[in-house]
Amino acid sequence: MSIGYACMAIGVPHTCLKSCRLRNASVIKLLEIIAYNLNSLENLIDYNIKNKVKLFRISSDLIPFGSNAVNNVPWWAIYSSQLLSIGEKIQKSGMRVSMHPGQYTVLSSPKIEVISRAIEDLNYHVKVLDSLGLGAEHKIVLHIGGIYNDKKQASKRFIENYHRLDTGVKQRLVLENDDKSYHISDVLEIGMILNTPVIFDNLHNKINPSDKQIDDFYWISECRKTWKEKDGYQKIHYSQQNPVKKLGSHSESILIDEFLSFYQRLEREDIDIMLEVKDKNLSAIKCINCTSVDKNIKALELEWSKYKYSVLEKSPTGYIEIQKLLQNKYEYPAISFYTILEGALQKKSTIENSINASQYIWSFFEDIASDKERNRFFKNIGAYQKGEISMKAIKNILWKMAVQYNQLYLLDSYYFVI
Numbered sequence: 001m002s003i004g005y006a007c008m009a010i011g012v013p014h015t016c017l018k019s020c021r022l023r024n025a026s027v028i029k030l031l032e033i034i035a036y037n038l039n040s041l042e043n044l045i046d047y048n049i050k051n052k053v054k055l056f057r058i059s060s061d062l063i064p065f066g067s068n069a070v071n072n073v074p075w076w077a078i079y080s081s082q083l084l085s086i087g088e089k090i091q092k093s094g095m096r097v098s099m100h101p102g103q104y105t106v107l108s109s110p111k112i113e114v115i116s117r118a119i120e121d122l123n124y125h126v127k128v129l130d131s132l133g134l135g136a137e138h139k140i141v142l143h144i145g146g147i148y149n150d151k152k153q154a155s156k157r158f159i160e161n162y163h164r165l166d167t168g169v170k171q172r173l174v175l176e177n178d179d180k181s182y183h184i185s186d187v188l189e190i191g192m193i194l195n196t197p198v199i200f201d202n203l204h205n206k207i208n209p210s211d212k213q214i215d216d217f218y219w220i221s222e223c224r225k226t227w228k229e230k231d232g233y234q235k236i237h238y239s240q241q242n243p244v245k246k247l248g249s250h251s252e253s254i255l256i257d258e259f260l261s262f263y264q265r266l267e268r269e270d271i272d273i274m275l276e277v278k279d280k281n282l283s284a285i286k287c288i289n290c291t292s293v294d295k296n297i298k299a300l301e302l303e304w305s306k307y308k309y310s311v312l313e314k315s316p317t318g319y320i321e322i323q324k325l326l327q328n329k330y331e332y333p334a335i336s337f338y339t340i341l342e343g344a345l346q347k348k349s350t351i352e353n354s355i356n357a358s359q360y361i362w363s364f365f366e367d368i369a370s371d372k373e374r375n376r377f378f379k380n381i382g383a384y385q386k387g388e389i390s391m392k393a394i395k396n397i398l399w400k401m402a403v404q405y406n407q408l409y410l411l412d413s414y415y416f417v418i
Contacts, residue, residue, distance in 0.1 A: 002096060002233075002272045003291070004048075004055025005284040011306070011417045012281065015044045017061050025070045033064050034075050042086050049093045052292075053284055055235075055272050057098050060125065067117070067124035076131040087132030096232060096272060097132075098139045099125045106145035108158040115161050119169075126168045136171040137232030141199055144175065144182040144190060151181070155190060162194055170196075176237065177204050179248045184219050185210035191226050198223045201237040202262070203276075207248050217265055224271075232272075238262065239276040250276050253345075254283035256290055256338045263291060279418070286338050295332035303337070309415035311344045313357035318344030345418070354391045355381060361398050361415065364407050373401065 009015050017040055018033045041062060048056055065071040076083065090097055105121045106114055125140045132138075147154045165173070175191050176199040177184040184198075184205055191198040200223045202216050210219075220236060227234040240258060242249040254277050263273075277283045289299050304326060312319045321340050325333050349357075362377055369377075377397060383389045395416055402410040410416075 001269045001291075002054035003275065003284055003287045004053055004057070004096075004272070005275050005277070005280045006057035006100070007059040007280075009044055009047060009281040010279055011412075011414050012044070012047050013411070015040045015047065017059055019061060019064045022065065022068075022070060025065055027073060030064060030071055030073050030075075031078070034073070034079065037062050037064075038079055038082050038086070042082070042089075045086055045089050045093075045095070047281070048095060049089065051281070051285055052288060053281065054093070054095045055097075055274055056095060057100055057274065058128065060099060060101055062128060063124070066128070067121040076127055080131065083131040084133050087134055090132065090134065096138060097129075097134065098141055098235070098274070099128065100141040101125055103143075105142065107142070107161040108145035108148070108154040110148055110154075110157065115164075118161075119164060122165060122169045122173070126166070126172060129172060130168065136230060138172065139174045139197070139231070139235065140169070140172045141174055141176050143178045144187060147181045151186070155182075155186065159190060159193060162196075174199050174231075174235070177201055177208070179204040179207040181208075183208045183210040184223075188219075188222060188226070196226065197228075197231050197234075198226045199235055199237055201239070201276075203239040203241060203248065203250070204237075206241070216262075220266070220271075233270050235272045235274060237274050237276055242278075250278055252278045253342065254287060255342060256286060256335060259287055260290060260335070263287075282414070282418070290334045290338060292334075295334070297326065297329055297332055300332070300334060300337050301326060305409070306412055306414050307341060307345075309357055309361060309413055310418055311341065312360060313349045313354055313415070314347045315344035316353060316356070318347075349391075351385065355384070357415070358391070358394050358398065361402075361410060364410060365401055365405060368405055369401070 017037045020029055020033060041058065044056070048054070060066070063071070063075055101121050105118045107118050109115055109118070122140065122142075129138050129140070144155065144158050162170070174197040175187050177187045178201075184200060187198050190196075200216070200219050205216060205219065220234075223236070224234045238259070240251040240254060241247070242251045254275055273287075275283050275287065285303065289303065292299070304322060308319065308322075311322065318340050322337060325336055325340065358381070365373070377394075380389060380394050380397060384391060384394055398410075399416045401407075
């Protein structure tokens with residue numbers, strides 16, 4: 001089983017993607033952005049390998065305007081060497097990647113121009129995966145689309161338009177239930193007709209169920225029947241509802257107790273779980289560590305080195321609890337570690353705790369900072385106490401100093417990003 005995340009990573013330098021406005025999409029600009037984005041993708045893959053993340057969704061924005069006529073750059077040829085190098089890393093590590101076109105890639109539309117754009121967009125996604133040299137087990141996930149006041153006819157159009165797709169698209173395409181129009185029974189019916197794998201999304205099913213009396217695990221079992229050996233392990237999407245946002249909004253983080261309850265009921269290892277969550281890689285590593293058979297406390301110590309100052313800022317009590325928890329080097333208290341961590345990070349920081357944490361960070365510079373830097377820091381602390389500036393302003397100062405003085409321990413910390 002592999003557990004992964006989608007598109008972006010939190011707190012990992014040099015992994016963001018760039019884009020530009022359509023009117024600025026000159027050849028030179030596109031070449032510049034594509035080169036930058038491929039470097040970012042390679043950094044993400046390196047990060048995933050280092051952290052044992054074996055499931056990852058590549059952003060559709062990797063190549064700007066990839067399916068638009070404005071981009072006539074043969075990027076797959078120009079950057080073939082780097083693309084194949086990245087693909088080789090993916091394959092050697094045993095990682096599985098996917099892509100997921102956006103809401104405007106619709107095969108059920110009654111409009112010919114929408115269908116034409118959707119086909120071009122799917123061809124673009126295949127071009128990315130093919131250029132990486134990856135096999136058909138690396139999938140492209142697609143929703144059925146809109147119902148246009150007649151779900152039966154829309155489903156029929158989807159099936160008809162599916163047959164217009166190139167073989168390369170059909171080999172990679174998998175279908176997913178959504179939270180508004182097509183519930184899991186609808187998608188399974190279409191998947192069976194087309195002999196196409198189906199992905200089950202638990203939150204979508206909760207919002208748009210086929211039958212409220214049937215649990216997730218029945219549908220996961222039904223979807224399993226659509227996956228062939230050539231498709232790789234069955235893949236599902238897992239997310240949790242954000243308790244303070246509208247129905248269907250993904251949670252900020254995956255609560256580990258709730259995830260483990262779901263995971264244990266799967267009773268299978270031949271399944272891959274894509275997490276859809278706001279904190280991306282942070283939740284993925286949490287879930288990986290809590291389900292790992294390699295119970296090495298060093299993994300938790302590494303996590304603590306990244307989280308500790310954020311916890312100190314939010315909950316000094318939680319900080320002390322985790323410090324004590326990790327003292328025994330012969331145990332692997334992953335679930336307890338993340339449970340305390342979750343509770344601490346949900347607390348609101350006080351002025352006193354925020355200042356305490358910032359001064360702890362300042363201690364890294366105590367012996368190397370100039371008098372000007374020292375005076376500026378403490379002057380800003382005073383301004384923060386008076387409500388004249390935010391803690392974000394102080395963190396920006398500390399971040400710039402961490403970069404200036406190459407404080408790698410701080411640069412790896414989540415203190416500046418969560």
